[in-house]
Amino acid sequence: MTSHLTVLNHPLVQHKLTLMRKKETPSSTFRQLLWETSMLLAYGVTDDLPLVEVTIDTPVCRTRSPILAGKKLALISILRAGNGLLDGILEVIPAARVGFVGMYRDEETLEPVEYYCKVPAELENRLVIAVDPMLATGNSSVAAIDRLKKEGASEIRLLCLLAAPEGVARMKEAHPDVPIFTASLDEKLNEHGYIVPGLGDAGDRMFGTQS
Ligand code: URA
DSSP: OOOSEEEOOOHHHHHHHHHHHSTTOOHHHHHHHHHHHHHHHHHHHTTTOOEEEEEEEOSSOEEEEEEEOSOEEEEEEEETTTHHHHHHHHHHOTTOEEEEEEEEEOTTTOOEEEEEEEOOSOGGGEEEEEEOSEESSSHHHHHHHHHHHHTTOOEEEEEEEEEOHHHHHHHHHHOTTSOEEEEEEOSEEOTTSOEESSOSOHHHHHHOOOO
16 A cells, blocks of 8 residues: 655655755756656656566567556646656656646635646546646645546546645545655745745746746
C-alpha cells in the first residue's frame, strides 16, 4: 500500500530544488532545472510499477528479462504550470498518453475555475499521474482530480514539486485514495496562498510572466 504522502528527497532533486527556489534564478535556468527534476520525480512516482518477465534473445543468448506490466499510463497536466513537469516525464515515459485539465486560481477567492479539459480515452484502464508543480491550498488539485474521476479514472497519483501541509490535508480529506508524491513538504501557506518558503508563482517563474 502506497502511503498518502511520499517525499522524494534524492540529493539531486534537493539540490536542483534549492536552485529553483532562489529568486535570482532566471526563467531559462528554472525551466531547465524543472525539466531535469521532473525526470527524477518520474523515477520516484513509478518506483513500484509491476514488472513481468518475458523471454528475449540478446545477441549472446536467450534470457528472461523484465518489462512493465499492468496498466498503461496517462499523464495529466494541470495547466498551466503542470506543463513544466510534463515534458521531463515524457522524456522517460514516452509511450504515456497525455491529457490536460485547465484550472486557474481566482486570486480573490483562491477557488479553482476550470477552463479546459481534454483527456485520453479509457482513463478507467490507466494509471493516471496528474502533475501540478505546486500543491498549495489543494483546491485546484482536488477539482482537477474530481474531474478525472468523472472521466472514469480510478487509479490516480498526484505528482507535485512542492506541497504545503494545507494542500496535503485537503487532498487527504477529498481524495484519500490518491497518493501524493513531492520533492518537498514546505512549512505553510501565507495569507496570499503562496507556499512558504516555496519558490513564488511556478507559472511566472517558468514563463517569465508576472501576475
Ligand atoms: N501556486 C504557485 O505557483 N505558487 C505558490 O506558492 C502557490 C500556488
